[in-house]
Amino acid sequence: MEKSRVKRIHHKGRLTQIPIYLGKFFRMFIYEDDWKVVPMAGVIAALVAFVVGSNMFKTMEGTTMGSLGITCICIWNGFFNSIQSICRERSIVKREHRSGMHITSYLLAHVIYQAFICVLQSAVTVAVCVVAKMSMPVIGFITPWFYLDMAITVFLITFAADMMSLTVSSFAKTTTAAMTIMPFMLIFELLFSGRMFQLSGFAETLTNLSLAKWGLNCLCTQASYNDLPMVTVWNQMVKFKNVSIMGETPIEDVVLYMQDNNLVSDFNLAVGHNSMIDELNMTAKNIFNSWINLGLFACIFIVLTFFFLKRIDRDKR
Amino acid sequence: MDGSTNNPLDIGIFDTSDVISIIISTIGMYMTFKKLGVNKLFSLVPVYRDYKFAQSVDREDEGKIYCICNLMVQGIAIFRTFFIRYFTEFPQLDIFVMFALIILSAIFFIYSARVFFGLCEIFNMKKRWVILAMIAPGLELLYFGFSKKITPRYIEPEDTDDKEAAALSGYLAKETNEGLSVNIKSRTVKNHFKTKTLLRDIHLNIEPGNMVLLLGGSGAGKTTFLNAVTGYEAADAKILLNGDDVYTRFDKMKYNIGFVPQQDLIRYNDTVYRTLADAAALRLPSDMPRKEKKERIEKVLDIFGLRPVKDNIVGKQSGGQKKRISIATEFISDPSLFILDEPDSGLDGILARDLMTRLHEISRDGKIVIVITHTPDRVIDLFDKVIVLGKDADRTGRLVFYGSIDEAKEFFNKDKMEDIVKMINREDEGGEGKSDELIEKFGEVRNGEI
Numbered sequence: 001m002e003k004s005r006v007k008r009i010h011h012k013g014r015l016t017q018i019p020i021y022l023g024k025f026f027r028m029f030i031y032e033d034d035w036k037v038v039p040m041a042g043v044i045a046a047l048v049a050f051v052v053g054s055n056m057f058k059t060m061e062g063t064t065m066g067s068l069g070i071t072c073i074c075i076w077n078g079f080f081n082s083i084q085s086i087c088r089e090r091s092i093v094k095r096e097h098r099s100g101m102h103i104t105s106y107l108l109a110h111v112i113y114q115a116f117i118c119v120l121q122s123a124v125t126v127a128v129c130v131v132a133k134m135s136m137p138v139i140g141f142i143t144p145w146f147y148l149d150m151a152i153t154v155f156l157i158t159f160a161a162d163m164m165s166l167t168v169s170s171f172a173k174t175t176t177a178a179m180t181i182m183p184f185m186l187i188f189e190l191l192f193s194g195r196m197f198q199l200s201g202f203a204e205t206l207t208n209l210s211l212a213k214w215g216l217n218c219l220c221t222q223a224s225y226n227d228l229p230m231v232t233v234w235n236q237m238v239k240f241k242n243v244s245i246m247g248e249t250p251i252e253d254v255v256l257y258m259q260d261n262n263l264v265s266d267f268n269l270a271v272g273h274n275s276m277i278d279e280l281n282m283t284a285k286n287i288f289n290s291w292i293n294l295g296l297f298a299c300i301f302i303v304l305t306f307f308f309l310k311r312i313d314r315d316k317r
Numbered sequence: 318m319d320g321s322t323n324n325p326l327d328i329g330i331f332d333t334s335d336v337i338s339i340i341i342s343t344i345g346m347y348m349t350f351k352k353l354g355v356n357k358l359f360s361l362v363p364v365y366r367d368y369k370f371a372q373s374v375d376r377e378d379e380g381k382i383y384c385i386c387n388l389m390v391q392g393i394a395i396f397r398t399f400f401i402r403y404f405t406e407f408p409q410l411d412i413f414v415m416f417a418l419i420i421l422s423a424i425f426f427i428y429s430a431r432v433f434f435g436l437c438e439i440f441n442m443k444k445r446w447v448i449l450a451m452i453a454p455g456l457e458l459l460y461f462g463f464s465k466k467i468t469p470r471y472i473e474p475e476d477t478d479d480k481e482a483a484a485l486s487g488y489l490a491k492e493t494n495e496g497l498s499v500n501i502k503s504r505t506v507k508n509h510f511k512t513k514t515l516l517r518d519i520h521l522n523i524e525p526g527n528m529v530l531l532l533g534g535s536g537a538g539k540t541t542f543l544n545a546v547t548g549y550e551a552a553d554a555k556i557l558l559n560g561d562d563v564y565t566r567f568d569k570m571k572y573n574i575g576f577v578p579q580q581d582l583i584r585y586n587d588t589v590y591r592t593l594a595d596a597a598a599l600r601l602p603s604d605m606p607r608k609e610k611k612e613r614i615e616k617v618l619d620i621f622g623l624r625p626v627k628d629n630i631v632g633k634q635s636g637g638q639k640k641r642i643s644i645a646t647e648f649i650s651d652p653s654l655f656i657l658d659e660p661d662s663g664l665d666g667i668l669a670r671d672l673m674t675r676l677h678e679i680s681r682d683g684k685i686v687i688v689i690t691h692t693p694d695r696v697i698d699l700f701d702k703v704i705v706l707g708k709d710a711d712r713t714g715r716l717v718f719y720g721s722i723d724e725a726k727e728f729f730n731k732d733k734m735e736d737i738v739k740m741i742n743r744e745d746e747g748g749e750g751k752s753d754e755l756i757e758k759f760g761e762v763r764n765g766e767i
Contacts, residue, residue: 009569009572009602010602010603010604011572011599011600011601011602011603012598012599012603013603016603017599020595020598020599023591023595024584024587024591024595027586027587027588027591028584028586028587031586031587031630032586089584091578091580091582092582092583092584095578095582096599098549098571098576099571099572099576099599099600099647099650100571100572100599100600101599202413203412203413206413313549
């Protein structure tokens, strides 16, 4: 009896709802000063470039530090972009879901909007590195331009971190809860980046779960890490050249010999050659491997966010 | 050498101090449960006793987390004891487990402190007693349990009173093709260890064109009732809106039901017009011509007096305007059933009346408008009917009355709606506690026995 009476009325579907939410988010970009995250990314990048930029792409140590710095910028930017974006309007999302909003549309609109912000931040970060006169290569390994190669990596790290914090934002009930979780994520990323602290066994395996590891690997690979000189040994030798053994200073003799014969660069390259890391070999496979892993992380976090958002109707009053 | 292994009190993974601590806390909890009116035997059931303890000191939610953390900490500790060989082999695993234990212990510590704050409140003791509880909880329980000077402020009431809850009316609302027909048998929730009935035996018909007041004291089940009617939280019920089953056709019917919650659930960073336009895009049929959609938005702007502020940012509007925007957002889909949860909260008398008058006009358009308000008497002339919900002796939400305003005044022999609420509220809530009596009386009236 009832079936015939209900008129077939169609409402906006999943795809057509996306522009509605995109519109909302882009207006938020303007009205709620969300645009400020873009210049902020520039300021942070400038600070990092000022501190660690001078030796980036020049030595193994400088490249590791610089890459870690850039990776940290990306993760920081990504986390802050979206950590509050869902939890701050959780009750609105619940209400809208009950009145016809599709979770997929809402989520995809978020993903697109966040990707847009990440693209801007990546462009700004790379631009700041260029302006800060980091001695970058010109020719890229994957694309014809190194800047573009680097921008893709920076984007993928930022975006994966952004999606990770979007997941946190989707299950945290309040902004306070989300902001409490964030430092733990940051510490995890830093500790398990795989290059800053010597880890082995289970802890080393855990590094595979950190975005920092793949970001750092990718940036080091693109910087041709294995072809760079390692200066730590030379610096230590210079530092300890006055150490006397049985009335003689053998280290100083070696230092002077190498300086007199212009062997310092060769020595540093030889030391570097002995410290090569296979997974940082400058091959397309290594770069794509890191890119794919970062992309996979982003996808996993999007799927997790979807499942968390689907449970939003269960929220109590 | 480990001297403790020779101690006769050492049992498996527990050492002497553990055993003594368990005995002390069990005795302490046994005596505390006795004072709090909780079944004493629960004190002998590990973990569950902690939940009952938290529940009895009015910290049930904290108790759940406290128990889960406790279980996890104990579980990890036992796991580590049995698999110590692997931990020696893989020190990183040990670090990871220790890290997890530290976090869990921190949570456990915080939540156990919260539970003991509850204990102090119940026993009217200073909060500094929590410090002892954190060092030696068993000793504190022992002291609280045995000391004759320490008595609980109140004992948590049992689910049922001495009084018996009002009998079911046996009345069923007629299923009609016009208006709203509500037949709720019950609405229950399962909460971990128990099932609670929130609503029972609510049957009524609301004809189109009525503005209905939903009245009831705090916790009488007003919002639960509305959630059941709108299909957001399904009950054991049959709800028909203009002949269509809300539950079986929820995906379609949800556009025909407007629900305005108490809080303004709108984004403050958008313009008024865009907020309405987005709501229209989401809720109006996708095949509706753009011109018609625009006309609908313009009409709603006029109905709620929002035209002068349509290009302004929502967050910069006054409280009254935000409320009207919130209502307009729901009204955009032109629903046949329009429900508002305290739309006048925070508004002064003039603004509240203005808002209610607009809602009254909407109802004259053939819509059903149901409103919850805690200040009904200032606008009572605008309502056609009243639904009165009250808690019975089982603390379940029941229908105390449904009818016109005049009939309500006659039934309760009161002139003011606020006096009606006072009449049905429980005595411990400052009311007269006549809820059960009136529920039965209304059942008899409906069945033609009076």
